[in-house]
Amino acid sequence: MNEKETILAVIHNxxxxxxFTGEPVSKDDLMTILKAGMAAPSAxxxxxxxxxxxxxxxxxxxxxxxxxxxxxxxxxxxxIVVCAVPDKAFDKSTEYAIIDAALASQNIxxxxxxxxxxxxxxxxxxxxxRINYVRTVLNIPKNIIPLNVIPIGHPTGEDKPKDKFNDKNxxxxxx
Amino acid sequence: MNEKETILAVIHNxxxxxxFTGEPVSKDDLMTILKAGMAAPSAxxxxxxxxxxxxxxxxxxxxxxxxxxxxxxxxxxxxIVVCAVPDKAFDKSTEYAIIDAALASQNIxxxxxxxxxxxxxxxxxxxxxRINYVRTVLNIPKNIIPLNVIPIGHPTGEDKPKDKFNDKNxxxxxx
Numbered sequence: 295m296n297e298k299e300t301i302l303a304v305i306h307n308x309x310x311x312x313x314f315t316g317e318p319v320s321k322d323d324l325m326t327i328l329k330a331g332m333a334a335p336s337a338x339x340x341x342x343x344x345x346x347x348x349x350x351x352x353x354x355x356x357x358x359x360x361x362x363x364x365x366x367x368x369x370x371x372x373x374i375v376v377c378a379v380p381d382k383a384f385d386k387s388t389e390y391a392i393i394d395a396a397l398a399s400q401n402i403x404x405x406x407x408x409x410x411x412x413x414x415x416x417x418x419x420x421x422x423x424r425i426n427y428v429r430t431v432l433n434i435p436k437n438i439i440p441l442n443v444i445p446i447g448h449p450t451g452e453d454k455p456k457d458k459f460n461d462k463n464x465x466x467x468x469x
Numbered sequence: 470m471n472e473k474e475t476i477l478a479v480i481h482n483x484x485x486x487x488x489f490t491g492e493p494v495s496k497d498d499l500m501t502i503l504k505a506g507m508a509a510p511s512a513x514x515x516x517x518x519x520x521x522x523x524x525x526x527x528x529x530x531x532x533x534x535x536x537x538x539x540x541x542x543x544x545x546x547x548x549i550v551v552c553a554v555p556d557k558a559f560d561k562s563t564e565y566a567i568i569d570a571a572l573a574s575q576n577i578x579x580x581x582x583x584x585x586x587x588x589x590x591x592x593x594x595x596x597x598x599r600i601n602y603v604r605t606v607l608n609i610p611k612n613i614i615p616l617n618v619i620p621i622g623h624p625t626g627e628d629k630p631k632d633k634f635n636d637k638n639x640x641x642x643x644x
Contacts, residue, residue: 300475301583305505305576330480332633334575335590341633346640353642377644389567389595393616396568400509400575401480408476415510420564434644441568458507458516465521467528469552469609 304408309455311412312366314447318349319371323409327374327446330405336394342383343395346375346432346440353431357443360427364416370445374402375418375428378439388439392419395441402444412449415442479583484630486587487541489622493524494546498584502549502621505580511569517558518570521550521607521615528606532618535602539591545620549577550593550603553614563614567594570616577619587624590617 328345336342348354349372358367367373376399378391399415406413418424418440428440499522511517523529524547533542542548551574558566574590581588593599593615603615 301479301579302501302505304476305580306508308508308510310510326477328639329634330477332635332638333481333483333630335483335485335578337592339631339633341635341638344638344640344644346642346644348642350642387595390592392564393567393571396571397575400572403510404476404579405480417512417565420562432640432643438644455508456514458514459504460507460516463507463516463519464503465519467521467523467525469519469521469607469613 304404307455308404308407309453310414311449311453312414313450313452314366314369314371314412314445315450316369317371317448319411319446323411324372326409327402327405331376331398331402334394334397334401336397337384337390340382340384342379342391343398344377344379344438346377346434348373356431357428360431361416361424361443364443364445366414367445370447372446374444374446375432376402376441376444377434378441381437392439392441399442399444406446411446412453413444413446415444417442479579482630483579483582484628485589486624486628487589488625488627489541489544489546489587489620490625491544492546492623494586494621498586499547501584502577502580506551506573506577509569509572509576511572512559512565515557515559517554517566518573519552519554519613521552521609523548531606532603535606536591536599536618539618539620541589542620545622547621549619549621550607550615551577551617551619552609553616555614556612567614567616574617574619581621586621587628588619588621590619592617
Protein backbone atom coordinates (compact mmCIF):
# COMPACT_ATOMS: atom_id res chain seq x y z
CA MET A 295 0.00 0.00 0.00
CA ASN A 296 1.19 3.52 -0.69
CA GLU A 297 0.79 6.43 1.72
CA LYS A 298 -2.57 7.46 0.30
CA GLU A 299 -4.02 3.96 0.61
CA THR A 300 -2.76 3.39 4.13
CA ILE A 301 -4.27 6.44 5.78
CA LEU A 302 -7.57 5.78 4.05
CA ALA A 303 -7.35 2.16 5.25
CA VAL A 304 -6.79 3.30 8.83
CA ILE A 305 -9.68 5.79 8.60
CA HIS A 306 -11.99 3.02 7.37
CA ASN A 307 -10.65 0.26 9.64
CA UNK A 308 -10.91 2.38 12.77
CA UNK A 309 -13.70 0.96 14.86
CA UNK A 310 -14.93 1.58 18.39
CA UNK A 311 -13.09 -1.07 20.39
CA UNK A 312 -14.91 -2.08 23.58
CA UNK A 313 -13.24 -5.45 24.20
CA PHE A 314 -9.68 -5.40 25.50
CA THR A 315 -7.30 -8.17 26.60
CA GLY A 316 -6.24 -6.44 29.81
CA GLU A 317 -2.61 -5.98 28.67
CA PRO A 318 -0.91 -2.68 29.52
CA VAL A 319 -0.19 0.06 26.96
CA SER A 320 3.38 1.39 26.79
CA LYS A 321 4.23 4.97 27.62
CA ASP A 322 5.94 5.24 24.20
CA ASP A 323 2.69 4.35 22.46
CA LEU A 324 0.76 6.80 24.63
CA MET A 325 3.20 9.58 23.75
CA THR A 326 2.82 8.80 20.03
CA ILE A 327 -0.95 8.98 20.45
CA LEU A 328 -0.82 12.26 22.42
CA LYS A 329 1.48 13.86 19.83
CA ALA A 330 -1.02 12.95 17.13
CA GLY A 331 -3.76 14.59 19.21
CA MET A 332 -1.84 17.84 19.40
CA ALA A 333 -1.35 17.87 15.61
CA ALA A 334 -5.05 18.64 15.12
CA PRO A 335 -6.13 22.03 13.84
CA SER A 336 -7.88 24.49 16.16
CA ALA A 337 -9.67 27.81 15.76
CA UNK A 338 -6.99 30.48 15.09
CA UNK A 339 -4.45 27.81 16.24
CA UNK A 340 -5.21 28.49 19.95
CA UNK A 341 -4.92 24.76 20.88
CA UNK A 342 -7.43 24.88 23.75
CA UNK A 343 -6.85 21.30 24.88
CA UNK A 344 -5.21 19.34 27.69
CA UNK A 345 -4.92 15.60 28.19
CA UNK A 346 -5.07 13.53 31.36
CA UNK A 347 -3.47 10.17 30.68
CA UNK A 348 -4.21 7.39 33.13
CA UNK A 349 -2.35 4.06 33.36
CA UNK A 350 -2.82 3.36 37.07
CA UNK A 351 -5.03 0.27 37.50
CA UNK A 352 -6.86 1.63 40.54
CA UNK A 353 -7.69 4.92 38.86
CA UNK A 354 -8.91 3.16 35.71
CA UNK A 355 -11.15 0.96 37.89
CA UNK A 356 -12.40 3.97 39.83
CA UNK A 357 -13.38 5.68 36.56
CA UNK A 358 -15.14 2.48 35.42
CA UNK A 359 -17.02 2.21 38.74
CA UNK A 360 -18.74 5.58 38.24
CA UNK A 361 -19.17 5.75 34.47
CA UNK A 362 -22.04 3.58 33.18
CA UNK A 363 -20.81 3.56 29.55
CA UNK A 364 -17.11 3.09 30.28
CA UNK A 365 -17.06 -0.33 31.92
CA UNK A 366 -14.46 -1.44 29.33
CA UNK A 367 -11.96 0.56 31.41
CA UNK A 368 -11.65 -2.51 33.68
CA UNK A 369 -9.83 -4.29 30.84
CA UNK A 370 -8.20 -1.28 29.12
CA UNK A 371 -4.50 -0.64 29.57
CA UNK A 372 -4.85 3.13 29.73
CA UNK A 373 -7.24 6.00 29.23
CA ILE A 374 -6.89 9.47 27.81
CA VAL A 375 -9.30 12.16 28.96
CA VAL A 376 -9.36 14.93 26.38
CA CYS A 377 -10.17 18.22 28.06
CA ALA A 378 -11.54 21.38 26.44
CA VAL A 379 -10.18 24.60 27.94
CA PRO A 380 -12.46 27.54 27.11
CA ASP A 381 -10.06 30.03 28.76
CA LYS A 382 -7.46 29.12 26.12
CA ALA A 383 -9.88 29.08 23.16
CA PHE A 384 -10.37 31.72 20.48
CA ASP A 385 -12.83 34.30 21.87
CA LYS A 386 -12.79 32.20 25.09
CA SER A 387 -15.54 30.25 23.35
CA THR A 388 -16.73 27.02 24.96
CA GLU A 389 -18.02 25.89 21.56
CA TYR A 390 -14.64 26.32 19.85
CA ALA A 391 -12.88 24.63 22.79
CA ILE A 392 -15.19 21.64 22.49
CA ILE A 393 -14.82 21.42 18.70
CA ASP A 394 -11.02 21.73 18.85
CA ALA A 395 -10.77 19.09 21.59
CA ALA A 396 -13.00 16.86 19.45
CA LEU A 397 -10.57 17.17 16.51
CA ALA A 398 -7.66 16.23 18.79
CA SER A 399 -9.74 13.25 19.96
CA GLN A 400 -10.29 12.01 16.41
CA ASN A 401 -6.53 12.11 15.79
CA ILE A 402 -6.10 10.12 19.02
CA UNK A 403 -8.56 7.47 17.84
CA UNK A 404 -6.82 7.17 14.46
CA UNK A 405 -3.30 7.06 15.90
CA UNK A 406 -4.42 4.36 18.34
CA UNK A 407 -5.80 2.26 15.49
CA UNK A 408 -2.59 2.73 13.49
CA UNK A 409 -0.56 1.28 16.39
CA UNK A 410 -2.69 -1.88 16.40
CA UNK A 411 -4.37 -0.76 19.61
CA UNK A 412 -8.06 -0.07 20.14
CA UNK A 413 -10.03 2.83 21.59
CA UNK A 414 -13.55 4.13 21.98
CA UNK A 415 -14.92 7.60 22.72
CA UNK A 416 -17.06 7.44 25.86
CA UNK A 417 -18.75 10.78 26.42
CA UNK A 418 -18.40 12.83 29.57
CA UNK A 419 -19.71 16.07 27.99
CA UNK A 420 -22.66 16.93 27.90
CA UNK A 421 -23.73 14.92 30.96
CA UNK A 422 -23.14 17.06 34.07
CA UNK A 423 -22.97 14.10 36.45
CA ARG A 424 -20.36 12.28 34.36
CA ILE A 425 -18.36 15.50 33.89
CA ASN A 426 -18.33 16.03 37.64
CA TYR A 427 -17.39 12.43 38.38
CA VAL A 428 -14.39 12.58 36.02
CA ARG A 429 -13.38 15.96 37.48
CA THR A 430 -13.50 14.56 41.01
CA VAL A 431 -11.53 11.37 40.30
CA LEU A 432 -8.83 13.17 38.28
CA ASN A 433 -8.65 16.53 40.14
CA ILE A 434 -9.72 18.45 37.04
CA PRO A 435 -10.56 22.09 37.84
CA LYS A 436 -14.04 23.51 37.30
CA ASN A 437 -13.03 25.73 34.37
CA ILE A 438 -11.82 22.74 32.35
CA ILE A 439 -14.29 20.42 30.61
CA PRO A 440 -13.50 16.71 30.32
CA LEU A 441 -14.99 16.05 26.88
CA ASN A 442 -14.60 12.28 26.95
CA VAL A 443 -12.84 9.31 28.50
CA ILE A 444 -11.06 7.27 25.83
CA PRO A 445 -10.12 3.77 27.06
CA ILE A 446 -7.10 2.46 25.13
CA GLY A 447 -5.95 -1.12 25.07
CA HIS A 448 -5.12 -4.25 23.14
CA PRO A 449 -8.21 -5.38 21.22
CA THR A 450 -9.46 -8.94 21.58
CA GLY A 451 -10.50 -8.75 17.92
CA GLU A 452 -14.25 -8.95 18.56
CA ASP A 453 -15.00 -5.39 17.43
CA LYS A 454 -15.35 -4.88 13.67
CA PRO A 455 -15.50 -1.70 11.57
CA LYS A 456 -18.88 -0.60 10.17
CA ASP A 457 -19.51 0.65 6.63
CA LYS A 458 -21.34 3.92 7.21
CA PHE A 459 -21.28 5.26 3.67
CA ASN A 460 -24.64 6.76 2.76
CA ASP A 461 -25.03 8.49 -0.57
CA LYS A 462 -28.10 10.37 0.75
CA ASN A 463 -25.84 12.42 3.00
CA UNK A 464 -24.15 14.00 -0.02
CA UNK A 465 -25.62 17.03 -1.79
CA UNK A 466 -23.93 18.29 -4.96
CA UNK A 467 -23.68 22.05 -5.58
CA UNK A 468 -26.73 22.96 -3.42
CA UNK A 469 -28.61 21.30 -0.57
CA MET B 470 7.08 3.40 5.44
CA ASN B 471 4.73 0.89 7.02
CA GLU B 472 1.04 1.53 7.76
CA LYS B 473 1.71 2.86 11.24
CA GLU B 474 4.29 5.36 10.01
CA THR B 475 2.23 6.62 7.11
CA ILE B 476 -0.91 7.59 8.99
CA LEU B 477 1.16 9.32 11.65
CA ALA B 478 3.04 11.13 8.87
CA VAL B 479 -0.22 12.32 7.34
CA ILE B 480 -1.55 13.44 10.75
CA HIS B 481 1.63 15.46 11.33
CA ASN B 482 2.01 16.75 7.76
CA UNK B 483 -1.58 17.94 7.53
CA UNK B 484 -1.53 21.70 7.51
CA UNK B 485 -4.14 24.36 6.88
CA UNK B 486 -3.73 25.08 3.17
CA UNK B 487 -4.83 28.58 2.20
CA UNK B 488 -2.96 28.92 -1.11
CA PHE B 489 -4.30 27.00 -4.06
CA THR B 490 -3.28 26.85 -7.72
CA GLY B 491 -6.82 27.21 -9.08
CA GLU B 492 -6.88 23.72 -10.63
CA PRO B 493 -10.11 21.73 -10.33
CA VAL B 494 -10.56 18.75 -7.98
CA SER B 495 -11.89 15.53 -9.48
CA LYS B 496 -15.22 14.05 -8.44
CA ASP B 497 -13.39 10.77 -7.70
CA ASP B 498 -11.17 12.53 -5.18
CA LEU B 499 -14.16 14.28 -3.64
CA MET B 500 -15.96 10.95 -3.23
CA THR B 501 -12.88 9.45 -1.55
CA ILE B 502 -12.82 12.41 0.82
CA LEU B 503 -16.56 12.23 1.57
CA LYS B 504 -16.35 8.49 2.27
CA ALA B 505 -13.57 9.17 4.78
CA GLY B 506 -15.80 11.75 6.44
CA MET B 507 -18.60 9.26 6.91
CA ALA B 508 -16.20 6.75 8.50
CA ALA B 509 -15.95 8.96 11.61
CA PRO B 510 -17.49 7.80 14.88
CA SER B 511 -20.62 9.50 16.24
CA ALA B 512 -22.59 9.39 19.47
CA UNK B 513 -24.48 6.06 19.55
CA UNK B 514 -23.60 5.80 15.82
CA UNK B 515 -26.43 8.18 14.81
CA UNK B 516 -24.30 9.85 12.05
CA UNK B 517 -25.96 13.28 12.32
CA UNK B 518 -24.12 14.78 9.37
CA UNK B 519 -24.71 15.85 5.77
CA UNK B 520 -22.30 17.28 3.22
CA UNK B 521 -22.82 19.93 0.58
CA UNK B 522 -20.08 19.59 -2.02
CA UNK B 523 -19.52 22.53 -4.33
CA UNK B 524 -17.45 22.50 -7.52
CA UNK B 525 -19.30 25.17 -9.49
CA UNK B 526 -16.99 28.18 -10.00
CA UNK B 527 -19.77 30.75 -9.57
CA UNK B 528 -21.01 29.23 -6.33
CA UNK B 529 -17.46 29.02 -4.94
CA UNK B 530 -16.97 32.70 -5.79
CA UNK B 531 -20.31 33.62 -4.27
CA UNK B 532 -19.32 31.89 -1.01
CA UNK B 533 -15.97 33.73 -1.07
CA UNK B 534 -17.69 37.07 -1.67
CA UNK B 535 -19.65 36.86 1.59
CA UNK B 536 -17.25 35.00 3.90
CA UNK B 537 -14.41 37.20 5.20
CA UNK B 538 -12.17 34.26 6.21
CA UNK B 539 -12.78 32.08 3.17
CA UNK B 540 -11.31 34.21 0.37
CA UNK B 541 -9.14 31.24 -0.65
CA UNK B 542 -12.32 29.82 -2.22
CA UNK B 543 -11.56 31.98 -5.28
CA UNK B 544 -8.61 29.67 -6.03
CA UNK B 545 -9.93 26.41 -4.55
CA UNK B 546 -11.20 23.67 -6.86
CA UNK B 547 -14.06 22.67 -4.59
CA UNK B 548 -15.54 23.10 -1.14
CA ILE B 549 -17.23 20.77 1.28
CA VAL B 550 -19.68 22.24 3.78
CA VAL B 551 -20.03 19.82 6.67
CA CYS B 552 -23.47 20.16 8.21
CA ALA B 553 -24.57 19.13 11.69
CA VAL B 554 -28.12 17.77 11.85
CA PRO B 555 -29.48 17.94 15.42
CA ASP B 556 -32.72 16.16 14.42
CA LYS B 557 -30.65 13.08 13.53
CA ALA B 558 -28.36 13.23 16.58
CA PHE B 559 -28.51 11.13 19.74
CA ASP B 560 -31.00 12.80 22.11
CA LYS B 561 -31.56 15.35 19.28
CA SER B 562 -28.62 17.13 20.85
CA THR B 563 -27.13 20.09 19.01
CA GLU B 564 -23.88 19.56 20.94
CA TYR B 565 -23.53 15.93 19.83
CA ALA B 566 -24.43 16.88 16.25
CA ILE B 567 -21.70 19.53 16.24
CA ILE B 568 -19.10 17.20 17.78
CA ASP B 569 -19.93 14.35 15.39
CA ALA B 570 -19.79 16.66 12.36
CA ALA B 571 -16.43 17.93 13.64
CA LEU B 572 -15.06 14.36 13.70
CA ALA B 573 -16.24 13.82 10.12
CA SER B 574 -14.52 17.12 9.23
CA GLN B 575 -11.20 15.99 10.69
CA ASN B 576 -11.35 12.80 8.59
CA ILE B 577 -12.06 15.02 5.56
CA UNK B 578 -8.99 17.17 6.29
CA UNK B 579 -6.77 14.08 6.68
CA UNK B 580 -8.10 12.31 3.59
CA UNK B 581 -7.55 15.50 1.56
CA UNK B 582 -3.93 15.69 2.74
CA UNK B 583 -3.38 12.02 1.91
CA UNK B 584 -4.47 12.66 -1.70
CA UNK B 585 -1.86 15.40 -2.09
CA UNK B 586 -4.57 18.05 -1.97
CA UNK B 587 -4.96 20.82 0.57
CA UNK B 588 -7.81 22.05 2.76
CA UNK B 589 -8.57 24.42 5.60
CA UNK B 590 -11.46 24.57 8.07
CA UNK B 591 -13.12 27.98 7.79
CA UNK B 592 -15.75 28.33 10.49
CA UNK B 593 -19.40 29.09 9.82
CA UNK B 594 -20.61 28.00 13.30
CA UNK B 595 -20.79 29.83 15.76
CA UNK B 596 -21.17 33.06 13.78
CA UNK B 597 -24.88 33.58 13.02
CA UNK B 598 -24.26 35.88 10.05
CA ARG B 599 -21.87 33.42 8.39
CA ILE B 600 -24.22 30.51 9.11
CA ASN B 601 -27.08 32.40 7.49
CA TYR B 602 -25.00 33.42 4.48
CA VAL B 603 -23.96 29.81 3.80
CA ARG B 604 -27.56 28.65 4.30
CA THR B 605 -28.81 31.22 1.80
CA VAL B 606 -26.23 30.52 -0.92
CA LEU B 607 -26.59 26.73 -0.65
CA ASN B 608 -30.33 26.42 0.17
CA ILE B 609 -29.59 24.75 3.51
CA PRO B 610 -32.71 24.51 5.70
CA LYS B 611 -32.98 26.28 9.05
CA ASN B 612 -32.82 23.09 11.12
CA ILE B 613 -29.43 22.14 9.66
CA ILE B 614 -26.25 23.84 10.87
CA PRO B 615 -23.39 24.46 8.41
CA LEU B 616 -20.46 23.87 10.76
CA ASN B 617 -17.75 25.00 8.36
CA VAL B 618 -16.80 25.64 4.75
CA ILE B 619 -13.75 23.57 3.78
CA PRO B 620 -12.08 24.83 0.59
CA ILE B 621 -10.24 21.99 -1.17
CA GLY B 622 -7.69 22.41 -3.90
CA HIS B 623 -4.21 21.85 -5.22
CA PRO B 624 -1.70 23.48 -2.85
CA THR B 625 0.87 25.92 -4.21
CA GLY B 626 3.28 24.57 -1.56
CA GLU B 627 3.49 27.79 0.46
CA ASP B 628 1.67 26.42 3.51
CA LYS B 629 3.80 24.37 5.93
CA PRO B 630 2.84 22.16 8.88
CA LYS B 631 3.38 23.49 12.41
CA ASP B 632 4.87 21.52 15.30
CA LYS B 633 2.28 22.01 18.05
CA PHE B 634 3.61 19.48 20.56
CA ASN B 635 3.52 20.93 24.06
CA ASP B 636 4.48 18.72 26.98
CA LYS B 637 2.61 21.03 29.37
CA ASN B 638 -0.69 19.89 27.90
CA UNK B 639 -0.11 16.35 29.21
CA UNK B 640 -1.02 15.35 32.77
CA UNK B 641 -0.09 11.86 33.96
CA UNK B 642 -2.52 9.95 36.21
CA UNK B 643 -4.21 13.09 37.64
CA UNK B 644 -4.58 16.67 36.50
